[in-house]
Amino acid sequence: MQKELREQLKRQLKADRQVVIAGFREDGKPEKLLRSLRQSVDAVLTTAWHHARLPANTALVGVGGYGRGELFPYSDVDLLILLESAPDAPTTEKLEELVQLLWDLGLEIGHSIRTVDECLSESAADITVQTSLLEARVICGDEALFAELQVRYDAAMDPRAFFHAKMLEMKQRHAKYEDTAFSLEPNCKESPGGLRDLQVILWMVKAAGLANSWRTLATSGLITQTEAKQLMEKERAFKDIRVRLHLHAKRREDRLVFDVQTAIAESLGLTATGSGVHMRRASEYLMQRYYWAAKTVTQLNTILIQNIEERLFPKADVAVPINARFNDLNGLIDMADDDTFVATPSAMLEIFVLMTERPALKGMTSRTMRALWHERFLIDAPFRADPLNRALFLRILQAPVGIIHALRRMNDLSILGRYLPNFRKIVGQMQHDLFHVYTVDQHILMVVRNMRRFSMAEHAHEYPFCSQLMANFPQPWLLYLAALFHDIAKGRGGDHSKLGMADTEQFCREHGMSDEETELAVFLVENHLTMSQVAQKQDLSDPDVIAAFAKTVGDERHLTALYLLTVADIRGTSPKVWNAWKAKLLEDLYRITLRVLGGEPHSADNELRNRQQEALATLRLYGLAPDAHEPFWKQLDVAYFLRHDASDIAWQTRALYERFNSEQPVVKCRLAPIGEGLQIAVYIKDQPDLFARICSYFDRKNFSILDAKIHTTRHGYALDTFLVTEQSFANSYRDIISLIEHELCGLLTRPEALPAPNQGRLSRLSRTFPIQPTVDLRPDERGQYYLLSVAANDRTGLLYSIANVLTRYKINLHTAKVMTLGERVEDVFLIDGAALNNARNQLQLETDLLEAIKV
Numbered sequence: 017m018q019k020e021l022r023e024q025l026k027r028q029l030k031a032d033r034q035v036v037i038a039g040f041r042e043d044g045k046p047e048k049l050l051r052s053l054r055q056s057v058d059a060v061l062t063t064a065w066h067h068a069r070l071p072a073n074t075a076l077v078g079v080g081g082y083g084r085g086e087l088f089p090y091s092d093v094d095l096l097i098l099l100e101s102a103p104d105a106p107t108t109e110k111l112e113e114l115v116q117l118l119w120d121l122g123l124e125i126g127h128s129i130r131t132v133d134e135c136l137s138e139s140a141a142d143i144t145v146q147t148s149l150l151e152a153r154v155i156c157g158d159e160a161l162f163a164e165l166q167v168r169y170d171a172a173m174d175p176r177a178f179f180h181a182k183m184l185e186m187k188q189r190h191a192k193y194e195d196t197a198f199s200l201e202p203n204c205k206e207s208p209g210g211l212r213d214l215q216v217i218l219w220m221v222k223a224a225g226l227a228n229s230w231r232t233l234a235t236s237g238l239i240t241q242t243e244a245k246q247l248m249e250k251e252r253a254f255k256d257i258r259v260r261l262h263l264h265a266k267r268r269e270d271r272l273v274f275d276v277q278t279a280i281a282e283s284l285g286l287t288a289t290g291s292g293v294h295m296r297r298a299s300e301y302l303m304q305r306y307y308w309a310a311k312t313v314t315q316l317n318t319i320l321i322q323n324i325e326e327r328l329f330p331k332a333d334v335a336v337p338i339n340a341r342f343n344d345l346n347g348l349i350d351m352a353d354d355d356t357f358v359a360t361p362s363a364m365l366e367i368f369v370l371m372t373e374r375p376a377l378k379g380m381t382s383r384t385m386r387a388l389w390h391e392r393f394l395i396d397a398p399f400r401a402d403p404l405n406r407a408l409f410l411r412i413l414q415a416p417v418g419i420i421h422a423l424r425r426m427n428d429l430s431i432l433g434r435y436l437p438n439f440r441k442i443v444g445q446m447q448h449d450l451f452h453v454y455t456v457d458q459h460i461l462m463v464v465r466n467m468r469r470f471s472m473a474e475h476a477h478e479y480p481f482c483s484q485l486m487a488n489f490p491q492p493w494l495l496y497l498a499a500l501f502h503d504i505a506k507g508r509g510g511d512h513s514k515l516g517m518a519d520t521e522q523f524c525r526e527h528g529m530s531d532e533e534t535e536l537a538v539f540l541v542e543n544h545l546t547m548s549q550v551a552q553k554q555d556l557s558d559p560d561v562i563a564a565f566a567k568t569v570g571d572e573r574h575l576t577a578l579y580l581l582t583v584a585d586i587r588g589t590s591p592k593v594w595n596a597w598k599a600k601l602l603e604d605l606y607r608i609t610l611r612v613l614g615g616e617p618h619s620a621d622n623e624l625r626n627r628q629q630e631a632l633a634t635l636r637l638y639g640l641a642p643d644a645h646e647p648f649w650k651q652l653d654v655a656y657f658l659r660h661d662a663s664d665i666a667w668q669t670r671a672l673y674e675r676f677n678s679e680q681p682v683v684k685c686r687l688a689p690i691g692e693g694l695q696i697a698v699y700i701k702d703q704p705d706l707f708a709r710i711c712s713y714f715d716r717k718n719f720s721i722l723d724a725k726i727h728t729t730r731h732g733y734a735l736d737t738f739l740v741t742e743q744s745f746a747n748s749y750r751d752i753i754s755l756i757e758h759e760l761c762g763l764l765t766r767p768e769a770l771p772a773p774n775q776g777r778l779s780r781l782s783r784t785f786p787i788q789p790t791v792d793l794r795p796d797e798r799g800q801y802y803l804l805s806v807a808a809n810d811r812t813g814l815l816y817s818i819a820n821v822l823t824r825y826k827i828n829l830h831t832a833k834v835m836t837l838g839e840r841v842e843d844v845f846l847i848d849g850a851a852l853n854n855a856r857n858q859l860q861l862e863t864d865l866l867e868a869i870k871v
Contacts, residue, residue: 018113021067022120025060029121032056037089037263046255050086057082057093060121062156068114071107073100075157077165079148080126086255089262090269092126093118094148098161099131124268132165136172143181146173147219175224176328182216183321197310198458200303200446204257205270209310211254213317214247220324238323242390243316250309257306260284277302296507300446307444307455315389315428322382342370349374350381357391361399364388364431365408368422372415380425388429395434406527409435413500414493420465423500427457438504438519445507456506459588463499466584467492481603482583485576494533497523498540498581517542539574540581547582551601552835553805553844556608557658559620565605566612575613579606596692597722597739623658630662631669638670645669648676651729659725659831663689664737668697675699676733681764685753693722693741694749696756700764702734707829708819712771713760714740715816724832773817773868787840791865793858801830802852804845808869814841817868825851825861 036056040049058078065076077083080094087093095118103111111129118125130138139146149169154162190208193199197209205211218229227233230251234244260280261269272280277299286298335343335350341363343350349367351357357364367384371377380388399405412422426432433440442456454462469475470486486492501523505515520541524534546568554561569575582602587594616622628649635645648669657665671684681700688695698710707726714721723739742752789808796803806818815834822829827849835842851857 018117021064022117025063025121029056029060029123032059033089040259040263044256046252046259049259050088050255053089054082054085054087057087057123058155060123061093061095061118064114064117064121065156068110068117070110070114070157071100073158073161074098074107075159075162076155077152077157077162078155079152081151083148083151083153085153088258088268090124090265090267091262092124092268095125095127096135096149096152097127097129098135098157098165099129100158100161101131103129132161132168135165136168139169140172143178143185146178147182150219150222173223175220178223179220179324179328182220186213186216196454196458197314198307198444198455200455201271201273202306202310203271204254204261204306207310209312209314209317211251211258213313214251214254217317217320217324220321224324224328226324226327233320238327239316239320240386240390243319243386246312247316250313253305253309256284272303272306274299290509303446303455304444311428311430311444315385318428319382319385319389322385326382338370338374342367344374344377345381347376347378348381349377349379349384351384351387354383354387357387357394361391361394362402362405362408364391364395365405365412365435368426368431369408369411369415371425372412372418372422375417385429388431392430392434395431400435401526403528405435410493410527413496419496420461420468423464424461427461436500436504436523439500441508442504442506454588454590456503460500460503462588463502463581463584464496466587467495467499467580470580470584479583482580485580489573489576489580491533494537495540495577495580498537498544498577499584501537501541502544502581502585513542513545536574536577540577543568543578544581544585547578547602547605548586548598551605552598553833553842555659555831555846556601556605557623557655559623562605562608562612566609569609569613572610572613575606575609595722595741596688596690600690620654620658624654627657627660627662627665631665634663634666635669638666640670640673644673648673651676651731651733652727652735653730655830656727656729656735659727660737661689664695667695668699668735668737671697672699672735676729677731681761683757683761683764685756687749687753688739690739693739694753694756696738696740696760698734698736698738698760698764700734702728702732703767704826705767705770705823706734706764707736707832708770708816708823709764709767710736710738710760711816711819713763714738715773715813717756718742718812721815721832721834723834724829726829726831728828770820770823773813773820789866789869791862791869793852793862796846801846801848804847804865806841806843806845806865806869808841810841814869815843818843818845818865821861821864821868822847824864825849825857827851827861 033053033056036049036052039052040046061076075098077096077098078085078094079096081087081091082094097111097114099107115125115127118127128138135145135149139149149165152162152165152169189206189212193203193207195208197207199207203210217233218227221227221233221236221238226238227236230239230244230248233239234241239247257272257280258270260283261272261276264276264279264283269276278297281298281302284302286301288298289296331346333345335345337343337352338349341352341356341360343352349371351363351367353359360366367380367388371380412426413419415422423432426435427443430440433443439457439460442460445456467486470479470482471492473483476483486495489495498520501516501520503512503516504519505512508515517538521534521538524537529537547565550556550561550565556562566575569578579602583599586598632645636642660668667686668684672682675682676699678699679701681698683699684697686695687693698706700706703709707724711721719740719742721738721740725737727735727737729735787807787809790806792803792805794803795801808814815832819829822845827847830846830848832846833844835844851861
């Protein structure tokens with residue numbers, strides 16, 4: 017009988033499920049699906065319950081989301097089996113059979129078996145249990161027993177304690193998701209601004225007896241009818257996405273990861289537009305829609321929570337007038353009249369000015385936030401053209417404190433996007449460049465925040481050099497303005513630097529800024545990528561490179577401003593992109609260019625003399641004889657000294673001055689002076705496949721190569737220096753240094769055939785958004801060497817794959833600059849070789865390199 021029942025109920029569940037899902041694919045109504053799946057499971061549970069023949073004084077209760085009356089396709093069915101007293105042996109056996117049957121049906125059961133007393137005891141001890149019981153409903157069984165539970169539960173409920181507990185829980189959950197609704201792979205249930213935030217509000221008001229739905233919330237006066245409608249719309253949108261995620265993954269899945277975004281977007285009828293570099297993916301439209309919804313939920317939740325808190329914790333209002341339009345109400349800024357923003361629209365900017373001028377203000381009252389939210393549409397073209405409003409906006413940027421808080425609040429309330437229409441276009445816009453981890457608007461605000469921290473004494477320890485430069489920079493607000501506009505033209509098609517430059521100039525002219533101020537802001541937006549490209553892709557030992565960059569910046573003020581913006585910008589893309597090596601390259605470029613701008617000629621002779629003198633001073637500290645270095649240095653040409661720091665020259669000289677004619681390879685390793693990674697020097701008689709052989713070793717060790725300097729001495733020795741990094745270096749660097757010196761020396765002493773390159777594995781992000789590999793080969797400006805540029809998705813073994821091809825063509829490698837931008841690499845090599853002397857070989861080399869770097 018049990019087997020027949022099990023098979024019957026399984027067939028019933030399966031048939032119902034197929035009908036419900038088919039109906040959803042037809043009409044796209046998530047509420048109907050959630051309700052129908054719940055009703056189907058209710059019916060099956062009722063049949064199973066009656067078959068179990070449990071005592072009459074027991075009840076089957078749905079709790080949690082299932083108790084709320086919703087069931088997502090692959091969610092748990094949370095059940096409470098409610099007993100009047102502890103079960104005897106026969107009842108225990110029947111309960112075990114019932115639970116086993118439910119599992120056999122394929123239901124994901126989350127169950128507990130408790131008496132009323134046990135429910136109340138567990139509820140008092142665990143906020144999760146208390147919350148799940150808040151949404152309990154009886155499915156079948158003893159309704160009087162369930163009514164007793166409800167009465168006693170309600171009597172035990174402390175709404176104030178519940179409010180505090182849920183607030184703490186929400187803060188912890190938000191922290192887990194980096195306190196942002198704008199993660200590129202959000203969890204539609206748990207991330208800030210998602211479904212859980214909506215549920216928290218309903219739990220709070222239900223626990224307090226204030227309301228039990230969005231509609232009753234509106235009638236209670238906690239929110240308006242319009243706000244209730246917006247929240248219901250956003251809740252429906254999130255439920256729709258979550259249902260589609262479950263159906264697509266065929267399991268419980270709440271994350272909108274890159275892999276599924278396109279499929280979910282297409283299931284919603286969204287399609288890509290444009291083509292090539294101007295294409296907008298269907299997933300971008302989906303995610304921008306998601307972020308706008310999450311932003312609305314976040315803002316309305318803030319208003320609602322303040323309203324609920326005021327109901328639960330009433331206190332006497334102490335209003336201290338600030339001016340005719342605003343009061344300080346218990347540490348919050350409050351509008352003096354309900355129609356303040358309608359009567360004086362400029363007050364919508366003035367309030368943010370006041371908050372920067374009065375740091376003691378902790379925020380806004382809920383009615384003020386609500387009024388701002390609803391009246392933001394008053395910010396139109398005439399508003400933006402009003403000189404008073406333009407002056408107010410500049411005062412926000414020029415404020416001594418609170419700038420980033422003001423801009424973030426303005427963005428949260430959609431005031432910033434209303435005042436700067438082009439900023440509104442990039443709110444929630446994704447960036448599929450494999451190194452930005454924020455949407456465009458959040459990246460911009462992060463860059464402003466980074467720039468602002470350079471001027472704050474409490475953050476001077478983070479980037480001391482930047483803080484030092486910022487302390488002496490007049491009108492730092494121009495840097496905040498440039499940061500605000502540097503990426504504002506992303507996604508419009510075309511060069512966003514040029515388009516953003518035009519936006520910046522228009523803003524400056526309209527806001528009455530001087531020609532000098534306008535020129536600096538426009539210059540920074542137009543050239544915000546220039547310094548990083550020069551530092552990371554060009555040869556900083558080349559006087560012509562420095563001269564050209566110095567000509568671009570023109571003077572120290574422009575150089576300093578561009579350096580600060582570049583550091584803030586790179587740091588604002590992703591925690592993975594910034595590293596000590598990039599910091600050193602940028603600082604080196606800044607200092608060299610500053611000397612040139614100061615009138616010191618950047619000639620090879622001057623650099624050679626300066627570096628040699630500094631290296632000799634260090635060698636004297638090592639105790640070397642004054643002329644001990646000379647035999648070794650006679651084998652090194654000018655290029656070596658120009659491409660190595662004085663500290664590197666001294667370190668290598670100390671290691672090699674007695675062994676510069678060694679028949680055996682010399683491998684030396686140390687912690688990199690930049691404070692990150694290891695520096696490895698290899699000295700050996702030159703051989704054609706040396707670079708590839710060394711790269712194959714690093715490949716096997718999973719080391720990432722940040723930089724490589726390749727040099728051949730006058731007497732035919734290779735002196736190659738590598739900067740490598742790996743996560744475990746910091747923990748056991750002494751052992752790793754010894755291991756590298758021993759193993760790499762042994763590998764070079766007993767050369768074997770080069771192993772086949774390891775194709776490696778692309779990251780999930782790179783598989784989802786592969787970039788088109790590119791190879792560009794062209795002569796340098798002097799026609800002496802060739803510049804080889806390679807761009808591809810990052811993966812293990814990539815550099816070795818490139819080195820292997822260069823070895824086959826007997827290419828001589830002079831320098832290698834390896835730039836990793838998140839999941840993307842852009843490598844630049846300075847090369848020469850007989851194989852490059854005709855166009856056919858060059859074309860074939862490019863073809864073979866493309867084949868080697870593709871996956």
